[in-house]
Amino acid sequence: MKLWAGRFQKETDKKVNDFNSSIGFDARLYREDIEGSIAHATMLGEVGIVTAEEAKQIVEGLQGILADIESGKVEFTVDAEDIHMNIETLLTERIGDTGKKLHTARSRNDQIALDMRSHLKKEVGEVIALIKKLEGVLYDKAQENMETIMPGYTHLQRAQPTTFAHYMMAYAQMFRRDVGRLQDTYKRMDEMPLGSGALATSTFPIDRQSVAKQLGYARVTENSMDSVADRDFVIEFASALSIIMMHLSRFSEEVILWCSNEFQFLDLDDAYSTGSSIMPQKKNPDVAELVRGKTGRVYGSLMTLLTMMKGLPLAYNKDMQEDKEAIFDAVDTVKLCLDVFADMFKTATVKQYNMRKAASGGFINATDCADYLVRKGIPFRDAYKIVGKLISYCIEHDEYLETLTLKDFCSICSEFDASVYDAIALRTCVNERKVEGGPSHDSVTKQMESLKKFLKTI
Numbered sequence: 001m002k003l004w005a006g007r008f009q010k011e012t013d014k015k016v017n018d019f020n021s022s023i024g025f026d027a028r029l030y031r032e033d034i035e036g037s038i039a040h041a042t043m044l045g046e047v048g049i050v051t052a053e054e055a056k057q058i059v060e061g062l063q064g065i066l067a068d069i070e071s072g073k074v075e076f077t078v079d080a081e082d083i084h085m086n087i088e089t090l091l092t093e094r095i096g097d098t099g100k101k102l103h104t105a106r107s108r109n110d111q112i113a114l115d116m117r118s119h120l121k122k123e124v125g126e127v128i129a130l131i132k133k134l135e136g137v138l139y140d141k142a143q144e145n146m147e148t149i150m151p152g153y154t155h156l157q158r159a160q161p162t163t164f165a166h167y168m169m170a171y172a173q174m175f176r177r178d179v180g181r182l183q184d185t186y187k188r189m190d191e192m193p194l195g196s197g198a199l200a201t202s203t204f205p206i207d208r209q210s211v212a213k214q215l216g217y218a219r220v221t222e223n224s225m226d227s228v229a230d231r232d233f234v235i236e237f238a239s240a241l242s243i244i245m246m247h248l249s250r251f252s253e254e255v256i257l258w259c260s261n262e263f264q265f266l267d268l269d270d271a272y273s274t275g276s277s278i279m280p281q282k283k284n285p286d287v288a289e290l291v292r293g294k295t296g297r298v299y300g301s302l303m304t305l306l307t308m309m310k311g312l313p314l315a316y317n318k319d320m321q322e323d324k325e326a327i328f329d330a331v332d333t334v335k336l337c338l339d340v341f342a343d344m345f346k347t348a349t350v351k352q353y354n355m356r357k358a359a360s361g362g363f364i365n366a367t368d369c370a371d372y373l374v375r376k377g378i379p380f381r382d383a384y385k386i387v388g389k390l391i392s393y394c395i396e397h398d399e400y401l402e403t404l405t406l407k408d409f410c411s412i413c414s415e416f417d418a419s420v421y422d423a424i425a426l427r428t429c430v431n432e433r434k435v436e437g438g439p440s441h442d443s444v445t446k447q448m449e450s451l452k453k454f455l456k457t458i
């Protein structure tokens with residue numbers, strides 16, 4: 001018999017029964033559901049809606065169910081539809097009629113609004129912990145590569161020299177902002193909806209503050225219709241997760257490029273690479289490719305959620321049950337990707353020599369050569385043109401700026417003297433960029449110190 005069977009004259013169609021049921025995916029909310037019910041029953045006892053003895057019986061019954069679930073003794077059933085009614089049914093089987101009092105002054109609508117918030121609050125914390133792990137890997141790689149000069153790119157063309165440490169700190173900033181977005185999401189999730197009932201609270205004198213306090217919520221929700229009708233906290237989380245995946249995917253793309261024969265900047269550990277079934281020479285960056293590929297799944301979940309909500313009248317609609325598979329899959333995917341990506345990157349070898357070699361060709365010091373002339377009093381636009389001429393001379397004669405003779409330099413501009421070689425040396429190009437945020441040793445050290453400080457706060 002369904003808990004809601006009262007007004008019905010017929011059994012639910014078998015297909016509808018399966019179609020309607022969410023236990024296949026909301027079973028993962030069992031802990032939050034039971035904790036919420038324990039807090040609710042305790043409060044019912046406190047305000048005298050049930051007796052102290054009944055409250056105690058319900059709480060102990062729920063604790064027993066929790067222990068049974070955790071030791072694998074419970075099998076949920078689609079006939080009880082969802083996690084809420086499965087647990088309520090188990091409770092009544094266990095403690096008898098007192099179990100039927102648990103649902104006083106409560107609806108599954110505020111129950112699911114609570115369970116989802118409680119569950120996702122924990123997940124936010126777990127995602128932050130995994131980002132922290134990745135940030136630690138970035139910090140270590142930066143520390144080992146303070147002097148590793150490499151080309152920085154724009155349009156995937158060699159642009160200006162930087163260091164691998166500077167590069168690592170760029171990604172560290174992105175993931176740091178991701179943590180900020182997750183913390184913001186958490187703050188808005190941290191309000192307790194139980195007591196909203198189906199949509200208009202209850203005629204019983206329930207104490208929502210007590211429930212919020214027991215469950216460790218910062219505050220209670222302010223409007224009961226909003227509490228049960230809204231899923232923007234799920235969407236906000238999915239969008240923060242999508243941005244994390246966007247960052248991870250860009251990073252994966254770089255790893256894939258860097259592992260190619262064309263770049264040869266990075267060598268993945270054998271344990272984090274895969275081979276080809278036909279080409280014996282292949283060592284493929286499958287982990288990075290899968291992370292890049294799985295990004296689409298997470299974006300897909302965000303689109304599912306946004307679209308699911310866009311036409312719903314207030315308050316609860318069953319459409320909202322569809323939020324679970326989308327957000328659970330997004331969270332699982334992001335956690336998996338962060339974890340395996342961090343391990344893969346930690347064990348990868350940075351090919352410092354090849355990075356430096358790539359930075360030595362391609363006129364990566366052209367801006368520095370122009371800056372040199374600016375210091376001699378030539379306006380930047382004129383200096384830019386002079387260096388442009390030098391480069392076209394180099395291309396014609398198969399030279400680089402640093403291999404030109406002083407005579408070659410002076411044939412195009414008489415302001416050059418022997419100090420130009422030092423000015424366009426890669427080490428100078430990097431270390432003269434002392435500006436805050438730049439690639440010089442000191443600037444990167446500051447960025448790393450700031451990261452270290454931040455990591456201590458999360």
Ligand code: ARG
Nearest residue numbers: 022082108109112316320321
């Ligand atoms: N399984 C439902 C969900 O995930 C729980 C709430 C059901 N409420 C209802 N009135 N049918 O949204």
